[in-house]
Amino acid sequence: EPVTVFAAASLKNALDAINESWSQEEGRTATISYAGSSALARQIEEGAPADLFISADLDWMAYLSERALIDTQSERRLLGNRIVLVAPADATTELSIAPGFDLAGALGDGRLAMANVDAVPAGRYGKAALETLGVWDSVADKVAQAENVRAALQLVALGEAPLGIVYQTDATAEPDVRVVGTFPEDSHDPIVYPAALTTGGANTDAAAFLDYLQGGAARAIFEEQGFTVLAGD
Amino acid sequence: MSLEVALRHKLGAFALDIAFSSPGGLTALFGPSGSGKTSVIDMIGGLMRPESGRISTDGRVLVDTATDTFLPAHKRRIGYVFQDARLFPHLTVRQNLTYGRRFVAGAERYGDFDETVALLGIGHLLDRRPAKLSGGEKQRIAIGRALIASPRLILMDEPLASLDDARKAEIVPFIERLRDEARVPIVYVSHSVAEVARLASDIVVLDRGRVSAAGPARDILAGLDLLPGAAGDEGGSRLLLNFARLDAQSGLSLFQSPAGNWHLPPSAHRPGDRVTVFVKASDILLATKPLEGISALNVFSGRVTALRPTRAHEILVDLDCNGDLLTARITRHSAERLGLFEGMAVQAIVKTVRLKES
Amino acid sequence: MSLEVALRHKLGAFALDIAFSSPGGLTALFGPSGSGKTSVIDMIGGLMRPESGRISTDGRVLVDTATDTFLPAHKRRIGYVFQDARLFPHLTVRQNLTYGRRFVAGAERYGDFDETVALLGIGHLLDRRPAKLSGGEKQRIAIGRALIASPRLILMDEPLASLDDARKAEIVPFIERLRDEARVPIVYVSHSVAEVARLASDIVVLDRGRVSAAGPARDILAGLDLLPGAAGDEGGSRLLLNFARLDAQSGLSLFQSPAGNWHLPPSAHRPGDRVTVFVKASDILLATKPLEGISALNVFSGRVTALRPTRAHEILVDLDCNGDLLTARITRHSAERLGLFEGMAVQAIVKTVRLKES
Amino acid sequence: MEWLQLSPDEWTAVRLSIWVASWATAASLPFGILVAYALARWSFPGKAFLNGLVHLPLILPPVVTGYLLLLAFGRRGPLGQFFETVFGLVFSFRWTGAALAGAVMAFPLMVRAIRLSIEAVDPRLEQAAGTLGAPPAFIFATVTLPLALPGIIAGTILAFAKAMGEFGATITFVSNIPGQTQTLPSAIYTFTQVPGGDAGAMRLTLIAVAVAMAALVASEILARRVLRRMEGA
């Protein structure tokens, strides 16, 4: 019986690689269902056969924990990430991120591509950071909110938007964009990918997989993808 | 085998108010375009629901708005030959023909497939689909489809209008056989007096949604003036003849009736067979004295029983030829010239080539 | 005003191979169901493209497969009355009628709207839509629609088949006027010999996709045997008469021809007007000596020019009545009884009520 | 062409998609025909409501449809429980659920096409069949249905194509579990969510397009053959 993992879609590359090495080392496998954190959380609420949930933000994990659908004992902060300001690779924009920096001026009549600032974690973190830096009000009207952070990245990569706010993990892997600057970690809530066993899950291998995720082999893969590994032995 | 119809219905500005009954046989619905013929048989067939009225055959109620009875079309066992053929375009001719057959218990079947196909001359079309058939071919298949379903009541809406004379001449006897042998009542819409005269046992004349005359064909056809417009040209009398023999020398069929001896085109009969002939009023020539050296073979002595003026220049002359009643149509001028009066003895002369059995 | 047609085309198992030319006037296409009549006029009308062949009117080439010429239907200025009416269901009757009018320059219009509507008796239908009209009403509108478009060539596919006799009697003279006055060539498909006899200036007889006879109506109608099947019953001769006067006393129209004096039903003419009458062969009674005291008013002396046996029991007798050529159909038995021979003097007798002008 | 080669998981997704879309189409066809017939030929109270209901999946964002399906047909949903106890049929997180989602999303398209072609069947032919003694159900099967066949084929294939492409409702309802509910579009989605996934997304998209196109071409040929048969010979 493979372990069923519900994981945020942005973890696909890393988790697929880890899953492969886990099955090579231990002969056990995980079946991983990737989707948006919100969809996954709701599905677990409706009795989905998930053994392990890895969310892209803390809110949906909290949503499940309030409903006693996850084993709070097993919950841990697995990964961290950073948000960065990106521009198309061929752009010459130079901008240093600091309180009150002239983001609006750098945009001109262009758009700032972000993930949905109310709903999608990357968007929420970005909005919080800009608010902390005191520039949100000046650019609020110029934000193009994409469905998710990948779509925001795409807008910059195609040159539709001169600037965008995305995860570091996405930015470093995309040759068509250039990182203009990284937002200070204290300008927004910490970016955390929590993981936890579900209360409904019966597969005993799930805990083993969760442990494996925190092991050295997994760490190497996560870091290769640009994540900060928060939990570990 | 009777049919009782009483209907009232409004169609836009057109009001239908019809009542007639038929003792069976073939009832012709006759009347000008737009007089309501199709509407009436649609109601008999169950395709339209009259606003009020009652239709029954042999006591079986098909519709009665008073008791809110309405037998749906598929339970009526009618065979409807539509004015437009309405063949099923996705079925082959054969499938069209046999469509209704499966709903009839074997014992009640009378419309034989092979015979009907042969008669209608559609054997070579059986595997085709209707779309590209000619107008007359379609209509023949529509007739076949209705008959092969072995209905208990047949409705025909101008079934022969799109057929050529030769084909008509072949099909008419078939309809007659149906009327006489299968004992299925037939309601037959037609514009053609010749057809009606030949086929109808009863006639209902419609005019603007009302019955303007109804009764046995004999009476209606004799009362020529009842027929609207130019149809009057086609009126005449129907007589019953006894077959005597096929004359070897002349090649003609000899018949007898009270009026005398009749010569008709050759036909296969056994002595004693009775046939009807329809004698058109306009085909009868009158003479006040015996004639000699004329080509016409049928000459009967009779007595004038009535002189009925009809259109401005014409007159109908009713004759009693030893019990056979004939009506002739001649000009008033001739009547005056010959000095015709009621009771006068005259000769009625008809050419053999103008006579046909029916 | 001529029409030249030469066509070869295969339709499934049916092969069409037709050639005829018409000098204008009304050319009747006559033949049994499925003989290819509709296919031919579809090709003249531009609805079908022949595999090979050529069609031209007055030198204007409509189709010529040799030069790959194909004039599309809408450039042919044809008025096509279809076998099925094909009215536009979404347009009112009025809109249907005037549909083609806008494509005709004012100067070329001849089909007057009001006159056509009145003649066809469809004035009360103008604001309705076709779906619920009766079969005959639809057909009348289809005729009107084609005529009001003032075409330069009219194609009619059994236009009168669904009309009652009275209505036919009204429309036929209209078609005659069209033929004679508007000088529009008409190709007319019909099963009815009576119609063809009355209307056609030329006749093309089709049989299984081939022309079995073609020529001036007079010749074809006289050569009765050429007509297939029962159609032969309807054959006869056409004569040209001069109007003399309306006889006050008898109320009849008097005409003259070389044969003598003719009595016909009353009609409005001026002295000297020439009309044609069609005398059916089966309507002529022959006598070997002068007769007295008969109702028939038309008696002509003539001479037998030929005796032509036709079906088993009948014979055609060609007569020359002082230059007027008549053909009578009588039984062989009668011919023998009367001892008819070529050159013999006889009397030809016709009832007034059987005659009609055309 | 090496990049066109599929991994075993992707093959599974392709097979599953075709399987799911075929079931979605086949199982909803009888209902589609029934509803289309009712809308085309009957008048009854609530007809407008039924018509609206049928079109609902077209109007709602797929995510909402998926969520409503999750609520109704989930393990705890009233309809889900009904089907489980009565027919032993479980939708949640099974391929059956993916088929249900596809069927629901494709239903409006199917019904529209069939309805239009039933409306085009001349009722006088049905009358003619009635006079020949055929009861209504027989008329429906032998006259109405065959004459509406071109539209039924069109509607069915349209529905198949839609079910093949359906994603939003499916992933929301039954998640994205490889081998069970991961259809082609879900797999494509997953690829778009990670850096470097474009080639994979492209590959799967081409396959999806090829399958749906094959179905479309087949339907065209079929419909033309049916029409030609009716036109004669």
Added chain:
Amino acid sequence: MEWLQLSPDEWTAVRLSIWVASWATAASLPFGILVAYALARWSFPGKAFLNGLVHLPLILPPVVTGYLLLLAFGRRGPLGQFFETVFGLVFSFRWTGAALAGAVMAFPLMVRAIRLSIEAVDPRLEQAAGTLGAPPAFIFATVTLPLALPGIIAGTILAFAKAMGEFGATITFVSNIPGQTQTLPSAIYTFTQVPGGDAGAMRLTLIAVAVAMAALVASEILARRVLRRMEGA
């Protein structure tokens, strides 16, 4: 009923959705009719290809369609540049882009419905019009089009409903800018992505449903009136 009250932003989204869907439908209708006619009545090389192309948006995941639109009609896309320089028409991040996305997504539905009803028009009536001297374009306008009207109405409203509900391609192509490209489905989507957003999503969903239903009912009434007119009196 207080929870039904809309915020000004939401009102804007409602108005914008209707506006965008109306334009999407109206502007694509002529093309829809043309393509439907070509598919129904002509045979030409590449017909199968055209048919496939039209159906593509139905088959592709909407996100892919949106991405392709972005590539083609974006600021740097070849078609985007063409329209900008020739017609001064900009799609990217404008409501015009949302309308374009809606139109493209709805196009297959529109074409299908119209095509079916054009195929149902008896060509012999068009022939009859030809014999009366009417040139092909006139025949099309006065015979084919009016007789296909019920299907055209159905197709148009179906397209409108689809355009109202379109989300994936729209947000990918033109993002989610309140007041400019934030349509009702985008707003609903936003609500579904945050814990506790259900009430908001429900409210907007009801409105979307109400608008689309109104359009559907109107189309039914219209189509029935057209049909009744043809049946006579």
